[in-house]
Amino acid sequence: SSELVLKDYEFVSCGIKEHSWRRSQYLQFQCADSLDTPPLHVFHNHSPSSKNANLTDERRKRVFSNLWNHVLQRSSVAQPAAIFGGDFNCNSFQWVNCFKHAMKTQASKRSVQVCASKAIPLAMVIGQLL
Numbered sequence: 001s002s003e004l005v006l007k008d009y010e011f012v013s014c015g016i017k018e019h020s021w022r023r024s025q026y027l028q029f030q031c032a033d034s035l036d037t038p039p040l041h042v043f044h045n046h047s048p049s050s051k052n053a054n055l056t057d058e059r060r061k062r063v064f065s066n067l068w069n070h071v072l073q074r075s076s077v078a079q080p081a082a083i084f085g086g087d088f089n090c091n092s093f094q095w096v097n098c099f100k101h102a103m104k105t106q107a108s109k110r111s112v113q114v115c116a117s118k119a120i121p122l123a124m125v126i127g128q129l130l
Contacts, residue, residue: 003031003032003033004029004030004031004032004040005029005030005031005032006027006028006029007028007029007030007039008026008027008028008074009025009026009027009028010025010026011023011024011025011026012024012025012026012043012066012067012070013066014045014047014062014063014066014067015062015063015065015066015067016059016062016063019053019059022047022063024043024044024045024047024063024067024086025043025044025045026041026042026043026067026070027041027042027043027044028040028041028042028074029042038075038076038077038080038081039074039075039080040081040082040083041070041071041074041075041080041081041082041083042082042083042085043067043082043083043084043085043086044085044086045063045067045084045085045086045087045088046086046087047060047063047086047087047088047089048087048089049089055089057094057097060088060089060090060094060097060098061097061098061101061102063088063098064084064088064098064099064101064102065098065101065102067084068082068102
């Protein structure tokens with residue numbers, strides 16, 4: 001079956017204290033046929049950048065690291081699967097920097113896939129999806 005069941009839903013802080021309003025939707029799905037399979041973690045984000053609320057590269061790294069740590073805290077497997085979608089206000093180069101920064105602190109390597117429309121990244125996938 002390809003049916004997924006929603007197991008958890010919440011709004012998660014993006015970890016930028018000076019922009020406490022930056023939050024992301026977190027959803028955790030489970031395969032309906034097998035509750036033994038690891039869950040799928042999904043983030044939907046809208047992270048605007050403006051003169052008054054600049055989203056710097058350092059802040060992008062903090063957002064991604066904070067959300068990835070959220071996945072790791074809720075996962076019992078070594079390599080959880082996660083989808084980061086929506087508007088993270090990152091181009092491909094900025095995503096690579098976020099991954100490099102986060103993976104320096106992780107013990108295991110993960111596969112990363114980019115799902116894009118034209119040249120604009122729409123979602124990043126970490127881990128292997130079922």
